[in-house]
Every structure is written in C-alpha cells, then in structure tokens.
Amino acid sequence: LDRHGVGRDAILEGRPSAGLLAALGDMRSVARTHFDQARRFWGVIPGGAAPAYLPAALAPTYLDRMERRDYDPFHTVVD
DSSP, X not given: OGGGTOOHHHHHTTOOOHHHHHHHHXXXXXXXXXXXXXXXXXXXXXXXXXXXXXXXXXXXXXXXXXXXXXXXXXXXXXX
C-alpha cells in the first residue's frame, strides 16, 4: 500500500483509487503465485483432509472477477 501511496484514510473513505487498485493488483499476483504453488501438492493431501482444501479451489474464480474493469474492492466480487 505504501508503494502505491495508499494510506489508511484512503481506505476508510471507501472509494477505490488508482493506487489502491494497483496495490490490490499486486496482492492478487501474490495470491495467484501461492495458489499455483499449493496446487502442486494437491495430489499428496490425505483423503480425509481434502475437504478442508476445497474452498481454495474457488480462489482463481474470485481473482478473475477482481481483475474486471468494474471491480470495486468495497463491494462483493460474487455476482
């Protein structure tokens, strides 16, 4: 957030700015990297633990929706 000039007040105002959207873009990039790394290990998750990881499968869908032009970080990304 600092790198993009986004302070606490800018977030509390509840209005997306170019800096905030850029910072969130950086965060999505990190999230995609972590998701891709975790996906490599799905084949070794014990069967009993697998259901706990099912919600993670939704991450790419949420990240894709957050990439849309009309994305507003102060509103839900689910249609």
